Amino acid sequence: AQSSVTVYGLLDMYMQYGKGDGTQTQIQSGGPQGSRLGFKGTEELGNGLKALFQLEMGINADTGASGQGGLAFGRQAYVGLSSNELGTLTLGRQYTPQFVTVDSYDAFATGTGSVAASGVVSAIARANNAVVYASPSLSGFTFTGMASLGESSTAGQKSFGNLYSASVNYAAGPFSAALSTILQKRSATTGEDAKYALVSSAYDFGTLKLYGLYQIVRNQGTVEANDRREAMFGVNVPVSAQGTVAGALGGSRISGVDGGSASQFSLGYLHNLSKRTRVYAIASRINNSSAATYTTTSATGDGPVNTVGGQDVKALMLGVRHAF
Amino acid sequence: AQSSVTVYGLLDMYMQYGKGDGTQTQIQSGGPQGSRLGFKGTEELGNGLKALFQLEMGINADTGASGQGGLAFGRQAYVGLSSNELGTLTLGRQYTPQFVTVDSYDAFATGTGSVAASGVVSAIARANNAVVYASPSLSGFTFTGMASLGESSTAGQKSFGNLYSASVNYAAGPFSAALSTILQKRSATTGEDAKYALVSSAYDFGTLKLYGLYQIVRNQGTVEANDRREAMFGVNVPVSAQGTVAGALGGSRISGVDGGSASQFSLGYLHNLSKRTRVYAIASRINNSSAATYTTTSATGDGPVNTVGGQDVKALMLGVRHAF
Amino acid sequence: AQSSVTVYGLLDMYMQYGKGDGTQTQIQSGGPQGSRLGFKGTEELGNGLKALFQLEMGINADTGASGQGGLAFGRQAYVGLSSNELGTLTLGRQYTPQFVTVDSYDAFATGTGSVAASGVVSAIARANNAVVYASPSLSGFTFTGMASLGESSTAGQKSFGNLYSASVNYAAGPFSAALSTILQKRSATTGEDAKYALVSSAYDFGTLKLYGLYQIVRNQGTVEANDRREAMFGVNVPVSAQGTVAGALGGSRISGVDGGSASQFSLGYLHNLSKRTRVYAIASRINNSSAATYTTTSATGDGPVNTVGGQDVKALMLGVRHAF
Structure with missing residues (x-):
């Protein structure tokens, strides 16, 4: 009884056999993709202008809770206007351009097995109170910029909590490349600003697609x-009409902190039963240096429990994803 | 795949340049209208009888949280039966008749810029455990009554927490007027009951519509x-096929408390890009007496921070609303 | 604008005149059925295989909150694959086979008035991190088994928090019968496992349907x-084309605890105004032994307040249910 809103989503659940502090069997929500329920729509306003909105809830289907710490629409909540010629301006809770870039150049698309999902490669997924501008494609180049406001009214601290992120992407046939950055203003008076800068590239040979990303980070996240x-x-390798093999390798090196570095290797096979339904098997291993405690993780933030520095983590995940 | 439920909603987001304790730039959700997602439907039962329901979630789209303090359906949640001849009886969490009346006679419809949204004019928006009866129109008169139960089982305190509200509305062509009242029983043994009584009227001249409302309040809200x-x-003035100018002026006078009074003036322009999509600019100013700390507010309850008594507040809001 | 997802639900609200600690009038959500909003769908994958999912939120429509302690989809959240020949395998938050059995052999279907809703007959409704297998019907027999994981990684405590439940149902024309069991591993080192075992049967004479259930419980629930x-x-008695009378009688006997036993009697009349809309009247009475404090309850967990051991509870409920 309604044509202006599309209800959509997906459920992704898997069994995981993991080893961190100990061996552990888990039923998890959000493997290659986070389970979600969404509402979205667009309206043509004429003259190449349209209105658009999206509300997307993350779902921890293993417990029935909403994701992102219990938010109603913790994945995305925005409204905006889009012009074919001038680009798109949206307001709300949104993905940072840096995260979108990491996601696009990640063979596991920031899902389970991803080097970015475990935190070995740093990303800030979303920001509140955000204005995002996305340009139209200009000779293969697109630009996206975000300003997220901390909304401080305290004199001398007006920019505290603000986050700025931008990316430039270039695509030409099988080749694509991107630059992206984040500047996060500290909300405390003493902390230094966090700064991220990355370069990434991908090439689709048809028989396989290769991805690479390199990032320099200062004062990661909020600490x-x-x-x-x-x-x-x-690498993504289509091995049949229905099957794809994915592989990823990554690492981080921290200067000044002894034993904070880590590396991760993941291998997966994803098999499409239909366009909407997929089964998969993914194996991932993290090698933690003496002080590092990274673990593989689901979209709900649960992986094998790993609290002891230097302990390696292994996980095997078998699951199903159904989109609707 | 479903014909008995309508999914609907709207997203309303704006940028605000405000001054309270200090100057402040904010991205807010819920300007002229609160962002929402709803599910509703009716079923014809024959003989002029029908069943109806509505579930409506408030959304703080700037953060992805649900509104009204995190409730799933904090705006409205009710089911009921309606008869053409006998009227409508509904049970659930519902708007008070007093709030509906204030909303109907407010040029800013209790949205951003509204003298009632800031609290300068008092209203109690919603009540839990509520039965509402709404009469059919009788010669232009309609009656609405609510009983909301505190559900106390303690002897001598059975009525504590109960809220009663009623309104009578009269409409005849361009003229309408209403009387409305609230009686809120205190839940503590010592407090006195809160009582509201208002009279309001509106006249639509075609070139503009005028609104007026006067209310006497004792023991406002829960204190x-x-x-x-x-x-x-x-006043609402249609200035073009797509544009409307809205203006409002209001104030409160408190006897017995020094400096508790305040006044507010708001001016806005709302421009329809389509029936569903609107952009707007609204300016509002509150003059607080020496002890008053009113501030303009969004549907999420966030306005310019204002904690110092007697400090005036100014806000300029630029936004977009898209209904679906 | 979407064919692969069905939005459905129901709202069930009632007024209750009850007596526990004192007399009490309440507006409640979830009488014969818990108020809910759901999203579900299936996809044919060919060869008798299909994918299926369900997300179902419980709603406390009297307050607008989500049910099950505030979960987004606290009633059900699962995805799975189903084969005509091999059965159905689902992962997520799901009903236990024991609860489904109790529900199927309860004349009040675990709604208000049900001996199982008050807790006089024990049931564990749902489990997180659950795998459920449901067999196809084999000569009238169906089997359902669940393993819900506590996900512990602590050596020697790997099974703590695990819950296993299974049921076998037999149906042949008007006759049906079931066996069901739960084994709940304690999450604390000292507690003993909880064990439930039940046998139930029903016979539909056409003019009425009779139900019976007997259960042995050790270390009920989590204590x-x-x-x-x-x-x-x-008993369910169809008294007209639109009306059904329901009656239930039940009790529990606790050995080793003085005065922990209780019995309950309920009588109801449910009248269908249409297939989707029903009004009802239900009366229920609980006789508590000297230390027991059972009370009749809604789906939101609210009944007449009853805190004094040995106090009997009476409740009369008048309500409406509308499905969509």
Whole structure:
């Protein structure tokens, strides 16, 4: 009884046999893709102008809770206007351009097995109170910029909590490449700003697609930390009409902190039963240096429990994803 | 794949340049209308009888949270039966008749810029455990009554937390007028009951529509306070096929509390890009007496931070609303 | 604008005149059926195989909150694959086979008035991190088995928090019968496992349908308690094309705890205004032994407040249910 809204989503559930602090069997939500329920739509306004919106809830289907710490629409919530010539302007809770770039150049698309999902490669997924501008494609180039406001009213601290992110992407046939950056203003008076800068590229040979990404990070996330250099490489190989093999290798090197570095290797096979339904098997291994405690993770943030520095993590995931 | 439920909603987001404790730039959800996602439907049962329901979630699209303090369907959640001849009886979480009346006689419809949204004019929006009866129109008169139960089982305190509200509305061509009241039983043994009584009227001249409302309040909301006398006046002027100018002026006078009074003036322009999509600019100013700390507010309850008594507040809002 | 997902639900609201600690009038959500909003779908994959999913939110429509303690989809959240020949395998938050069996052999279907809703007959409704296998019907027999994982990684405690449940159902014309069981591993080191075992049967004479259920319980729910023997009997009588009378009688006997036993009697009339809309009146009475504090309850967990051991509870409920 309604034509202006599309209800959509997907459920992705898997069994995981993992080893961290100990061996562990888990039923998890959100493997290659986070389980979600969404509502979206567009309206043509004439003259190449349209209105658009999207509301997307993350779902921890293993427990019935909503994801992203219990938010109603923690994945995305925005509204905006789009012009064929001028680009798209949206307001709300949105993905950072940096995260979208990492996701696009990740053979595991920031899902389970991804070097970025485990945090070995750093990304800030979403930001509140955000304005995002996305340009139309200009000779293969697209630009995306975000300003997310901390909304401080305190004198001398007006920019605290603000986050800025931008990316430039270039695509020409099988080749694509991107530059992306984040500047996150500290909300505390003493902390230094977090800064991310990455370069990435991909090439689709038809028989396989290769991905590479290199990132320099200062004061990662919301805590003041030492410099990090991160890299990840990936490959997607279509092995049949229905099946794809994915592989990824990545690592981070932290200067100034002894034993904070880690590396990860993942291999997966995804088999499409239909366009909407897929089964998969993914194996991932993280080698933690003496002080690192990275673990593979689901979209709900649960992986094999790993609290002891230097302990390696292994995980085998068998699952199903159904989109609707 | 479903004909008995309508999925609907709207997203309303704006940028705000405000001044309260300090200057502040904000991205907010819920300007002229609160962002929402809803599910509703009716079923004809024959003989002029029908069943109806509505579930409506408030959305803070700037953060992805659900509104009204995190409720799944904090705006409305009710089911009921309706008869053409006998009227409509509904049970659930519902708007009070007093709020519906204030909303109907407010040039800003209790959205951003509204004298009632800031609290200068008092309203109690919703009540839990509520039965609402709405009469059919009788010679232009309609009656609505609500009983909301506190559900106390303690002897001598059975009515504590109960809320009663009623309104009578009269409409005849361009003229309409209403009386409305609230009686809120205190849940504590010592407090006195809160009582609201208002009279309002509107006249649509075609070239403009005028609104006026006057209310007497004792022990406003949930705290025992002194008497208040509140008034608000508004005008809507259609200036083109797509554009409307709205203006409002209102104030409250508190007896017995020094410096608790305040006044507010708002001016806005709303421009329809289509029936469903609108852009708008609204400016509002509140003059607080020495002890008052009112601020303009969004549907999420966030306005310019204002904590110092007597400080005036200014806000300029630029936004977009898309209904679906 | 979407054919692969069905939006459905129901709202069930009622007024209750109850007596527990004192007399009490309440507006409640979830009488004979819990109020809910759901999203579900199936996809044919060919060769008798299909994918299926369901997301179902419980709604406390009296307050607008989501049910099951605030979960987004606290009733059900699962995805799976189904084969005509091999059966159905689903992963997520799901009903236990024991609860489904109790529900099927309860004249009040675990709604208000049900001996199982009040807890006099024990049931564990749902489990997280669950794999459920449901067989196809084999000569009238169907088997359902669940393993719900506690996901512990602690050595020697790997099974803590696990829950296993299974049921076998037999149906032949008007006759049906079931066996069902639960084994719940304690999550604490000292507690003993909870064990449930039940046998149930029903016969549909056409003019009425009779139900019976008998259950032995050790260490009920999540606390270590003494042995319980529980029984409930019910009848559904179609008295007209639109009306059904329901009756239920049940009780529990606890060995080793003085005064922990209770019995309940319920009588209801449900009248269909249409296939989707129903009004109803239900009366229920619980006789508590000296230490028991059972109360009749809604799907939101609210009944007449009853905190004094040995106090009997009476409730009369008048309501409406509308499905969509």
